[in-house]
Amino acid sequence: MSFDFDKIIDRKPTHSFKWDKYQDQDIIPMWVADAEFQPPQEIIDAIKERCDHGILGYTLPYESLNQATCEWIAKEHNWHILPDWIVWTPGVVPAFNVACKAYCQPGDKILIQVPNYPPLLKAPSLNQCERVDIPSVLENGVWKLDMAELEKQAADPKTKLFIMCNPMNPCGSVMTESELKHVAEICLRHNVILCSDEIHCDLILEPGVKHIPAPSLQEISGKAISLMAPSKTFNIAGLGASFAVIPDSRVRMQFRNAAMGIVPWVQVLGLVATEAAFKHGDKWHKALLAYLKENRDYLYQEINALKGMKMVKAEATFLAWIDCSELPVEDVQEFFEHAGVGPSPGRDFGEPKFARINFACAKAQLEEAVRRIKKAHSAL
Numbered sequence: 001m002s003f004d005f006d007k008i009i010d011r012k013p014t015h016s017f018k019w020d021k022y023q024d025q026d027i028i029p030m031w032v033a034d035a036e037f038q039p040p041q042e043i044i045d046a047i048k049e050r051c052d053h054g055i056l057g058y059t060l061p062y063e064s065l066n067q068a069t070c071e072w073i074a075k076e077h078n079w080h081i082l083p084d085w086i087v088w089t090p091g092v093v094p095a096f097n098v099a100c101k102a103y104c105q106p107g108d109k110i111l112i113q114v115p116n117y118p119p120l121l122k123a124p125s126l127n128q129c130e131r132v133d134i135p136s137v138l139e140n141g142v143w144k145l146d147m148a149e150l151e152k153q154a155a156d157p158k159t160k161l162f163i164m165c166n167p168m169n170p171c172g173s174v175m176t177e178s179e180l181k182h183v184a185e186i187c188l189r190h191n192v193i194l195c196s197d198e199i200h201c202d203l204i205l206e207p208g209v210k211h212i213p214a215p216s217l218q219e220i221s222g223k224a225i226s227l228m229a230p231s232k233t234f235n236i237a238g239l240g241a242s243f244a245v246i247p248d249s250r251v252r253m254q255f256r257n258a259a260m261g262i263v264p265w266v267q268v269l270g271l272v273a274t275e276a277a278f279k280h281g282d283k284w285h286k287a288l289l290a291y292l293k294e295n296r297d298y299l300y301q302e303i304n305a306l307k308g309m310k311m312v313k314a315e316a317t318f319l320a321w322i323d324c325s326e327l328p329v330e331d332v333q334e335f336f337e338h339a340g341v342g343p344s345p346g347r348d349f350g351e352p353k354f355a356r357i358n359f360a361c362a363k364a365q366l367e368e369a370v371r372r373i374k375k376a377h378s379a380l
Contacts, residue, residue, distance in 0.1 A: 003284055005037055005291040008362050022342050028369050031344040033117075033169070033319060035235040035360035039277070040284040043234060046276035047269055059268040061088045065275040069243065072278035073228075076202055079216040085247050087255055088266045090240040092199045092227045093119045094259075096163055099195045099225065100127035102258035103251075104160045111153055111162040111192070113145060115321075115349035117169050120197065132159070133350075136171055141312055143171035143321075147182055154190040161193045167200040167211065170321040170349055170356040172314025174209050184220035193251070194224040199242070202233040202285065205293045206315040215247050222248040225255065232318075233285065234277040235360075241270030292318050295359040295366055302370045306377050318360035325353035328380055339376030341369045 011019045018032045038044075050056070066083035074080050089095040100110060106128035112121060114133040124131035134150050136143045145164070153159060164183070167174045175183070187194045196214035204211055215224040229242030246252035296313065299320055303311040308327035311320050322343075329335040332355050333345040346354030359366055 003040075003287045005288065006362050006364065007038065008365060009036065009038060011036075027337055027340050027342045028365065028372070029342045030358045030361070030369060031342050031356070033232060033317075033358055033360075034237045035232075035318065035358075036362060036365065037235050037288065037360065039234050039236055039273075040281045042280035043236065043273050043276045046272050050269060050272045056268050058265065059271060060265065061086070061271060065271055068275045068278040073213070073245070075282075077211055077213055077216070079213050081245055081247070085245050085252065087244040087246060087252060087259075088271075089227075089242050089244060089259070090264055090266050090270070091231075092197055092229055092242045094263050095227045095242060095244050096120060096195055096197060097123050097126060098255060098259045098263060099161065099163065099193070100124060100129060102254040103193045103195075104129050107158070108161075109153070109156055109159040111150065111159060113162075113164040113168070115170055115346075115351050115354070116165055118348045120163060120165065121350065123163065130158075132156075134162075134164075136168070136173075138312065142315070143168060143173040143312065145175070145179065145183065147179075147186070150183065151186050154186050154192050159190065159192055161195060162187055163195045163197065165197045165200075166214070167198070167203070167316035169197075169200060169317060170319050170344070170354075171312070172317045172319055172321060174204065174206075174211055174315045177212055180212050180214060180217060181219070184214070184217050184224070188220055188223060192223075194220060195227065196224065197227045199227065199229050199232055200317040201228060202230075203289070203292065203318060204316045205289060205296055206313070209315045211316070213245065215245060222251065225251065230274045230277045230281075233288075234273075234281055236270070236273050236277070239267070239270035239273050241266045241274045291363075292360060295361070295363060296320070298363070299357070299359050299366065299370065302374070306374065308380075309377075318358060320357040320359055322355045322357060323353065324355060335376065336373070340372040 018029045109130045110124040132153050135146045201211040213226045215221045226245040231237040300313050310323040324332045344356040
């Protein structure tokens with residue numbers, strides 16, 4: 001079965017958050033992390049069937065959905081979870097803000113892996129807590145968490161929670177088992193809850209690399225939560241469906257209680273789409289990964305051929321984290337936008353000399369973006 005990822009779909013008339021940013025400008029939007037691909041037909045058919053029923057009332061997560069979710073996680077990540085461990089949320093961003101509320105008091109410290117995407121950076125202050133950054137360091141072409149700094153900051157009695165992104169956004173790295181066990185050991189020793197944002201876990205591009213959900217490690221299963229979603233993988237972010245997997249009943253109840261009265265239910269079409277994705281999206285998913293890998297490899301080759309620009313090959317995600325610190329420009333974002341390409345500004349992640357490019361698009365669109373970048377680069 002073949003899937004047409006080369007198809008270019010005009011999103012300009014649809015009030016797209018991604019495309020409206022550069023409305024009426026000749027700039028290709030490659031910033032926010034949603035893709036330019038149509039989801040699997042089975043998802044669209046499931047949504048149509050539900051709409052054809054005619055009533056879209058309150059709907060709670062149901063048995064076949066939870067079972068499909070458990071089976072997907074078992075198949076993709078070799079983690080055998082129970083349906084009771086799943087807490088449905090209308091997005092990963094609400095979920096890690098709930099975690100801040102659930103496990104911290106105002107004035108507590110929350111460790112955040114950096115660089116990281118803006119909503120995660122804001123979460124501690126939104127919950128009256130102090131953010132403490134744990135940096136990433138480049139080792140042998142892979143971004144790694146600074147374990148020494150994590151150890152140092154976790155030892156502070158005011159530290160209650162560590163929120164990390166694995167696979168990393170924006171760096172694209174995937175933690176090895178030994179790295180994850182090291183994180184778990186530090187968190188356990190200092191009684192710090194580990195909240196692992198794993199929204200990109202189904203987008204592993206590099207052969208031989210595998211994602212390990214944090215709570216799947218036996219030693220920290222009682223002190224960790226995993227945040228997952230079908231949204232990035234199947235390009236259904238606008239339907240607002242995600243879930244936390246929390247093995248420990250007490251930790252799970254704290255999470256549920258913190259969300260009560262604030263976080264709404266997942267809407268019905270998000271539930272329907274998620275079940276269809278996990279039940280029927282396997283072949284599409286495999287084809288997507290192959291396409292994204294080709295896009296990543298092409299962009300990696302082209303960017304690293306330009307003097308002053310460096311791109312580490314992302315092991316996962318569809319995001320390229322590009323170091324422009326040696327580029328002779330004052331404003332990196334201005335350089336790209338002047339070229340006609342709109343990445344996510346590195347400054348939003350805490351790194352103004354970087355840019356994040358979303359390469360989940362048709363190859364022709366990516367090639368046009370590269371052509372524009374090369375043209376602007378040659379004029380420097």
